[in-house]
Amino acid sequence: MQSKRLINTGSIRFRFFAFIGMLLAVLLLLLNIYPYVTTKEAVYQEKEKSMETQAATLSSALSGLDRPDQESVAEVLRLLDVRDYDRILIADSEGRVIYNSGSGEGLMADLQTALAGKTVFRSVLKGESFNSSYSIPLSSQGTITGAVYISETDAERGQILHDLQFQIRTVSLIIALAALAMAVVYSSLVLRKLRQLSASMRIVAGGDYSHRMATAGTDELAELGNEFNTLTARLADTERQRRRFVSDASHELKTPLASIRLLSDSIVQNENMDTDTIREFVTDIGNEAERLQRTTEKLLDLSRLDDDIHIVPEPVDVKQSALDALVFLRPLAQERNVHLRAALDDGCVVLATADDMFHIIFNLMENAIKYNVPDGSVNISLHAADETVEFAVEDTGIGIPEEERYNIFSRFYRVDKARSREHGGSGLGLSIVHDAVKAHGGTIAVGPNKPQGSRFIVTFPRYSME
Ligand SMILES: Nc1ncnc2c1ncn2[C@@H]1O[C@H](COP(=O)(O)OP(=O)(O)OP(=O)(O)O)[C@@H](O)[C@H]1O
Ligand SMILES: [Mg+2]
Known part of the structure; x- marks a missing residue:
């Protein structure tokens, strides 16, 4: 040793x-x-x-x-x-x-x-x-x-x-002793606070995110302590979110898997089941599997968004992304008997990735069609201002109650669970939209549409060659 x-x-x-x-x-x-x-x-x-x-x-x-x-x-x-x-x-x-x-x-x-x-x-x-x-x-x-x-x-x-000479020597000795005494006191004070800080860091590093350092005064060390406490609070928050996400995700995956097991068990155990029932059960199994697939795909999208911080954005023509999404969503709109209308300006270029832009537009439009009424309509518009590009999706659907508007961007959140599930929704679409918009410096707002329905507005800083 x-x-x-x-x-x-x-x-x-x-x-x-x-x-x-x-x-x-x-x-x-x-x-x-x-x-x-x-x-x-x-x-x-x-x-x-x-x-x-x-x-x-x-x-x-x-x-x-x-x-x-x-x-x-x-x-x-x-x-x-x-x-x-x-x-x-x-x-x-x-x-x-x-x-x-x-x-x-x-x-x-x-x-x-x-x-x-x-x-x-x-x-x-x-x-x-x-x-x-x-x-x-x-x-x-x-x-x-x-x-x-x-x-x-x-x-x-x-x-x-x-x-x-003798007097100067005496005075020097007194000055030296006083300065040393002051230095000892001062350095002890500073070092005590630094030791407290490192002790607190060890506690937090050990996993106790509820620990907070006691700070007093307004000096730089107190400031350091406050910064440390803020950091710890953020860590605690992130950790809470992570735990909730893992438990929500496992729950989301457990439900369709349980249904699949139940349906397949019934088929296996019931020897005299008629073909129509078997067909119905197998179709249900297929639907559940599809839901699982959609959920896992969205989870992957979300985790990619978390990792993509270092991806270099490129100029993206938003109109092109909207046209791509329209091609994908027309069949769904026809199936639901929802009318799609689009007014898209040219020259709406923003710094993003084409993939993220497509996800943003696709998810917003998909919701507008899914949570709509028969013979309803969806209007999308894209406008360029001097400094910004604004993309809006308006629908005449069931609308979102005001008190729910704040929650809908949370992971796995659905307003009407039964109804959303019936559409195969996992409650992740708007989280993906939210994260992608934020990743590229944009903002998103939601409000009611007149006379009924919802209106989502996404704004990005406009990209220009200069
Ligand atoms: N345009 C809309 N009109 C009414 N309600 C909406 C609209 N868009 C979203 N919602 C509500 O917000 C919830 C969250 O939407 P989100 O897109 O995140 O999830 P989802 O559509 O249920 O599933 P996913 O998009 O992952 O397939 C929905 O379940 C729905 O209740
Ligand atoms: Mg959705």
Whole structure:
């Protein structure tokens, strides 16, 4: 067995924390470096300015001396009151030190540079204090007569800088801790909802379509939960429909099969049955078999319509489909003594399949003839408008009660069961019409015809070459 990894680097939580961590690191690094560096730079600049002024003052005071020596320089320095310096070095034009406030040699290199006519400034932060020095030439009437070197230690500013750094570090630590705490709380909230969602999905996948996820709020996760619930409700609906369809279909097939068995049993068991009765029974068996055949054919049509979503539609001339259906249905109309009339416009082209279009027209017309009265009539019409094509079937038959109109497109639904069955109807014709019309972007409406009968109107988007 593989042991469970302690940290799942592919998890959302890990990625979230890695992102937050990186962001924090960059931000805090900038926060720690930038103010410190700029403040230090500002101190250096200020130091340079102040030391430059002081060195210049010193230099101009000393330039007044004809021959600077230890005594005269000490006198000038005493008058200037320059006690803040750690060290003051003064050299004559040959580089000999003529005044040294401390012991040791001091920075002779800087003094040499100053004797060459250039000023030198140095400042370094050592521990908690700034060590700075400044060297400047002494000149009298355009010639360099010597050089001055001064140095000082500034512990005060060093301390300020040190405190600043410490404060920034403390603030950074607080920010980091607060951000991490917030990230933990937030990610736990989000992840809890995601876990709830996946738990719900597992329940539904296990077959419990009645399960609904509890959602609260209006955020994206609540939206996701609502979408999931809608999806589950649709699944439940589809499943219910499927079960009902299977049970209806088996029932529809069971009834004619039972009749066939009953009739054939009677023939077999009854030895003295006369030929006329046998003929009658066998005819009945034939009728039942025909009904079975019609039902199974329609079931196949329906399942084909379910599968045909990916079929590429082609331009179909509706008039041609109507003429084809008329050829098939004329004998039935004659047999029922029903008059057929047709007014069909040219140029009614829609995007569909010829097969589906034929089924739509055939089923509507077949119903109009079957549920008609002797000497009744059926009118079909086909018109093209700018954007639509409208096909209508009107009959003068028995009509459909208003409260039934909504149901007639359901599978196996018949208004008058006995009457429909007598015509060999399976209650699937209008379902096929409905599904086929919908599959090609059309709509179907049903209403009463005047003075009696029904009127079905099918509308499709019109197809034009452009
Ligand atoms: N033009 C009509 N006039 C009166 N009733 C109708 C008409 N068309 C349909 N009906 C009613 O609607 C029911 C459903 O029609 P549908 O075409 O789906 O089934 P069917 O005609 O009974 O069987 P099938 O068409 O499968 O052979 C019919 O049983 C009938 O009661
Ligand atoms: Mg029918």
